[in-house]
Amino acid sequence: MEKKDYRPMWKELGLNLEVHDQLLTVLGNAYKDIYMSQENRPKGMQYLDFVISEAHGLRIEELMETKKKGNKVIGTFCVYVPEELILAVGGTCVGLCAGAEIGIDEAEKVLPRNTCALIKSFMGFKLAGLCPYIQASDLVVGETTCDGKKKAYEILNDYKETYVMEIPQMKTERDRTLWRGEIIQFKEKVEQLTGRKITAENLKEGIKIANDKRRALQRLSALRKAIPSAISGLDALLVNQIAFYDDPLRFTKAINDLCDELEERVQKGIGVTKNGTPRILVSGSPMAVPNWKIPWIIETSGAVVVAEESCVGERSTRDLVDEKGKTLDEMIDAITDRYMKIDCACFTPNEERPAHILDLVEDFKVNGVIHYSIQFCTPYTVEAYKVEKTLQQKGIPVLKIETDYGMEDIGQLKTRIEAFLEMVKG
């Protein structure tokens, strides 16, 4: 089928058409090489292949359609932004482009070179005119997680209105009070932006939509415990990545269908790996589309990734919002508590995270952990020490990796990962 020409829409959104074309070509080729070359993929992945092929096309068209109906689109960069409040008023929450090196030259005009790749990427996407999601957004919501992000949002605000939520750095009662206040203030911001009131009824619905999506992802995660693995780590990562920008109702249905298929595979013992394939947990910084570098190296070196201890993975799907609340106040409490459980390395102390990693190692019968930090990401790079120590004390093999979005270190990383996998097997 002839692909629709979205260039008029991209032009209207103010994208840099020439460079955007180049980006789509690079992405299309990378997807073909990394994803379509995998063998024995579940049929349900065809939906995800379609979504990714239309990520800058049909999905953006859908966003523009919903905007025409008076609904708002809100762009985010962090799993701390409570999407329940956005869904409550018929809004759409989308994760913004932050996983590719393109636009870095533009980003480095306003940011120091030694800024983490994720931050440089979102700034580059905006400044180079390459992210249709930010262009389609009515508001960007940032957060005071790491220093790099919070200072970058001040600059981003010069180009796109950026509302910043204050995230506490600790988890005492006082911090919970601060965070609850932030959620209420954000609720008011959403109400002001949309001209719609958040009520107990619509918030209940928003909570349900977000929870249903998480439940589907939890189902997928649980199915990855099977030996042999019914799905590759690359495919499972893609599902978690697409969760940030697809329509939540359609996505939830598609992932539940995929899980039905995986359940059948598990029952029949059908897998994408052979017996004895090392099972790897990847832990650390989030991997936004199209950051597939590390799992791709791992899975083309004879191992399988069985879980991601990351915001694009377990950290954002593990906890649900308690649905028992009846009043608005009770629901805000439930949202506050759910988000306070996120164990991002921006918190201190962050003892929950090593404990969660140990649980994952046990539950998923993990043979080794690869700790991944985006280069210049201080929170995760520093916290890697504690993670490594905890794992070593239990005799669990661990490899620490620090890298950016570039491809220059692929050979070196492959050598290190292959040596690690040999050790894990031995």
Ligand code: BJ8
């Ligand atoms: S809750 S992990 S999504 S902040 S990689 S920009 S931390 S220097 S992305 Fe994150 Fe929210 Fe935490 Fe999750 Fe800074 Fe590190 Fe860069 Fe990072």
